[in-house]
Amino acid sequence: xxxxxxxxxxxxxxxxxxxxxxxxxxxxxxxxxxxxxxxxxxxxxxxxxxxxxxxxxxxxxxxxxxxxxxxxxxxxxxxxxxxxxxxxxxxxxxxxxxxxxxxxxxxxxxxxxxxxxxxxxxxxxxxxxxxxxxxxxxxxxxxxxxxxxxxxxxxxxxxxxxxxxxxxxxxxxxxxxxxxxxxxxxxxxxxxxxxxxxxxxxxxxxxxxxxxxxxxxxxxxxxxxxxxxxxxxxxxxxxxxxxxxxxxxxxxxxxxxxxxxxxxxxxxxxxxxxxxxxxxxxxxxxxxxxxxxxxxxxxxxxxxxxxxxxxxxxxxxxxxxxxxxxxxxxxxxxxxxxxxxxxxxxxxxxxxxxxxxxxxxxxxxxxxxxxxxxxxxxxxxxxxxxxxxxxxxxxxxxxxxxxxxxxxxxxxxxxxx
Numbered sequence: 001x002x003x004x005x006x007x008x009x010x011x012x013x014x015x016x017x018x019x020x021x022x023x024x025x026x027x028x029x030x031x032x033x034x035x036x037x038x039x040x041x042x043x044x045x046x047x048x049x050x051x052x053x054x055x056x057x058x059x060x061x062x063x064x065x066x067x068x069x070x071x072x073x074x075x076x077x078x079x080x081x082x083x084x085x086x087x088x089x090x091x092x093x094x095x096x097x098x099x100x101x102x103x104x105x106x107x108x109x110x111x112x113x114x115x116x117x118x119x120x121x122x123x124x125x126x127x128x129x130x131x132x133x134x135x136x137x138x139x140x141x142x143x144x145x146x147x148x149x150x151x152x153x154x155x156x157x158x159x160x161x162x163x164x165x166x167x168x169x170x171x172x173x174x175x176x177x178x179x180x181x182x183x184x185x186x187x188x189x190x191x192x193x194x195x196x197x198x199x200x201x202x203x204x205x206x207x208x209x210x211x212x213x214x215x216x217x218x219x220x221x222x223x224x225x226x227x228x229x230x231x232x233x234x235x236x237x238x239x240x241x242x243x244x245x246x247x248x249x250x251x252x253x254x255x256x257x258x259x260x261x262x263x264x265x266x267x268x269x270x271x272x273x274x275x276x277x278x279x280x281x282x283x284x285x286x287x288x289x290x291x292x293x294x295x296x297x298x299x300x301x302x303x304x305x306x307x308x309x310x311x312x313x314x315x316x317x318x319x320x321x322x323x324x325x326x327x328x329x330x331x332x333x334x335x336x337x338x339x340x341x342x343x344x345x346x347x348x349x350x351x352x353x354x355x356x357x358x359x360x361x362x363x364x365x366x367x368x369x370x371x372x373x374x375x376x377x378x379x380x381x382x383x384x385x386x387x388x389x390x391x392x393x394x395x396x397x398x399x400x401x402x403x404x405x406x407x408x409x410x411x412x413x414x415x416x417x
Contacts, residue, residue: 012146013139015253015260016271021149023249025170032156032166041113043167046103047115050096050214051122052133057088058126058257060211061179061204066134067262068337070203072193081131081196084204085123087197093120114168122175128181133244133260141260148177206334210341216349224352225365232299239297243286247278249318251319258326266328275319283312307363310370317373324380332387340383344376351375 011017026048033044062081065071071080096119100112125148132141151173157165157221182292225233255272285292287308292300325344329337350373 006133009139012142015142016250016274017202018142018145018256019249019393021146023245025152028171029156029166032160032169034337036160037166040167042104042163042168043100043107043111043115044098044337047118047167049364050099050115050119052266053092054060054122054126055097055259056211056215056381057092057208058123058130060083060208061088062127062199063130063133063256063259064329065203065334066130067259067326068207068332068334069262072225074193076192076194078128080122080200081127082194083197083200085127087201089120089123090151097122111167114165117168118170118174121178124178124378125174128178130260132181133363138260144177144181147180148173151176154277155254164252206338209331210338213342213345217345217352220349224355227356230361233365235297235299236303236362239293240286240308241285243292243296244282244315247275247282247315247319250278251322255326258323258330263330265327272323279312279316279319283309283315285332286349287312303362308367310366314366314370315376315417317370321373321376321380324377324384328380328384330386332383336383336387337408340380344379347375347379349370384406 018388030041030044030048033041037044046192058081061084066077071077094115097112099109106112125144127142129141132144148170152170155172156166156169159169221237225237250271254269254275255267257271276300287305290301293303293308321344327342328340334341351368355365355368359368
């Protein structure tokens, strides 16, 4: 019994459980709509896509500045995080509302607001997770997204039973979690200063620009694939991305653990090892089983083994470049990291431009992805070698808190650009 409780506790403190529950709630919400609320299935599908906005924004504006040690030690972190989420709420609402209006023009105003609401509420939920990861224990911080995901699952079932629209299933859980976080006793050692609006956004601005560049590339890739190699390429890339879902869950968990830990992050971790295991397992299955490929998409079954093997290697290089990028971010000065991140996207977009001229089929497109990702890995390795190591100082947080070893603002600003 003790071993079981220890295992459960360790799993609760890991980012794997956070990512798995978040992905599970998203999939379950889609299935709820597919089974019993098919009229709103498109709204639920679009909501799943739009939720990437708060995840990306809050990681860039709150999580990454904390990880890099550029947040002043005397700031009240939870107050700062709440202010950041409030400051970006209006532009996020506008983007989400416009997205629903363009994608689903026949939707009503109520439909659009029901999609916008959970996107807006997810902003403070994510912001408080990153702040609590520094001011409280890892398990306490993880409860914020975990309870939100579990609450969404339960709310969805209750809404289905009551014959109420399921696209708002996350709202009760988000409101309950935010109320719980707000009512908890505050930690006295988180600082004394509440930064102003400009200061709140400025510390994470460069990380936000880098994240937006990544999002632009992610959005552009399917379009380029279709233009260069036809509709088949779009189907094949999407099918392969879906089959690598378990790999992406563990990779996301390892990345978030690195960001939460900051400069205390280690290269050898259990989550990183599980990422490699997931990559190997998915690669073996998709390469060895034609039935699995045919089940995913007939177009995928027609693709040669060499192209699929190349895509598997591309995913491995993607994991390496992601880890290197986060490592570089935590040790480099923000402007230097921004130059590195933009440089990596220039390499990726250059590959996309070449693909438009050169790629004739899926194999050519996969080869382009593989070569460009290898160049990105080399790029980050070179930039990291040129970044001088910075000394860090222990702050006043008690031992055991994530990020208890963090660079001061003065130290972080001393590295050359």
